[in-house]
Amino acid sequence: MNASVFPPSLMTTVPTLHFEQVSFAHRGNRLLAPTTLSLSGCQRTIIMGPNGAGKSLLMRLAHGLLSPSNGRVTWQGEPPAQAMVFQQPVLLRRSAIDNLTYALSVSGVPRRQRKPLAKQALDKFGLAALAKRPARVLSGGEQQRLALARAWLLNPAVLFLDEPTAALDPAAIKAVEDAVNEFHQNGTRIIMTTHDLHQARRLADEVVFMYSGQVLEHTPAYRFFNTPASTQAEAFLRGELVW
Numbered sequence: 001m002n003a004s005v006f007p008p009s010l011m012t013t014v015p016t017l018h019f020e021q022v023s024f025a026h027r028g029n030r031l032l033a034p035t036t037l038s039l040s041g042c043q044r045t046i047i048m049g050p051n052g053a054g055k056s057l058l059m060r061l062a063h064g065l066l067s068p069s070n071g072r073v074t075w076q077g078e079p080p081a082q083a084m085v086f087q088q089p090v091l092l093r094r095s096a097i098d099n100l101t102y103a104l105s106v107s108g109v110p111r112r113q114r115k116p117l118a119k120q121a122l123d124k125f126g127l128a129a130l131a132k133r134p135a136r137v138l139s140g141g142e143q144q145r146l147a148l149a150r151a152w153l154l155n156p157a158v159l160f161l162d163e164p165t166a167a168l169d170p171a172a173i174k175a176v177e178d179a180v181n182e183f184h185q186n187g188t189r190i191i192m193t194t195h196d197l198h199q200a201r202r203l204a205d206e207v208v209f210m211y212s213g214q215v216l217e218h219t220p221a222y223r224f225f226n227t228p229a230s231t232q233a234e235a236f237l238r239g240e241l242v243w
């Protein structure tokens with residue numbers, strides 16, 4: 001990646017993530033071809049590609065939820081604080097506020113600080129009135145905001161988001177995108193998958209384009225959208241590449 005294409009203000013100290021010849025196979029099926037890739041700086045990286053291309057796989061390998069079959073996933077220096085937000089938020093069978101206080105307790109925040117911090121986060125994400133409601137009865141958009149509030153409390157250096165707006169209405173999508181941008185403005189590196197081309201154009205600083213278990217492009221967003229290098233990306237941008 002050519003660092004000079006990004007404004008200096010975005011090149012923070014978030015450690016670089018390296019994929020060195022990383023591949024993943026399951027029951028003899030190669031799902032990710034050997035991939036060498038470095039994600040550096042405090043960019044918003046959008047991973048794009050058709051269904052089944054391996055986007056979630058790449059992200060789960062990056063976050064450490066999956067181990068590669070071959071190769072190495074490493075961070076330059078200490079692995080940074082990380083959080084991940086999924087399309088279907090993973091929430092506990094507790095109230096909204098208890099989901100947050102629990103996350104704070106797991107990360108070692110002293111008991112007396114947990115409730116005030118959780119309340120601040122609920123307020124910030126427009127959920128104060130729903131604090132005592134069971135998290136699992138919240139609407140899809142509310143659950144996603146709660147997942148973002150929980151990630152916010154953990155102050156991650158890197159935030160992974162796997163299709164976080166796939167099931168949401170336009171207002172909820174905007175709330176999630178605003179939150180993503182706020183994380184980013186606060187110095188959090190964003191690594192996100194989306195199927196929504198308009199959203200990708202709104203959010204991406206750089207694009208990783210995948211097709212059939214391979215990374216075909218890793219390029220600044222303006223270049224990807226204006227002059228994609230691969231015929232597959234061209235077809236994808238025209239809406240003609242289904243898988």
Ligand SMILES: Nc1ncnc2c1ncn2[C@@H]1O[C@H](COP(=O)(O)OP(=O)(O)OP(=O)(O)O)[C@@H](O)[C@H]1O
Nearest residue numbers: 026031049050051052053054055056057058066193
């Ligand atoms: N843990 C796993 N074990 C076995 N197969 C997997 C695993 N994770 C993903 N796959 C398979 O790998 C392929 C890529 O899946 P992945 O979820 O990464 O695609 P994707 O690009 O995110 O697709 P979509 O856009 O449909 O979400 C699929 O064929 C999927 O069935």
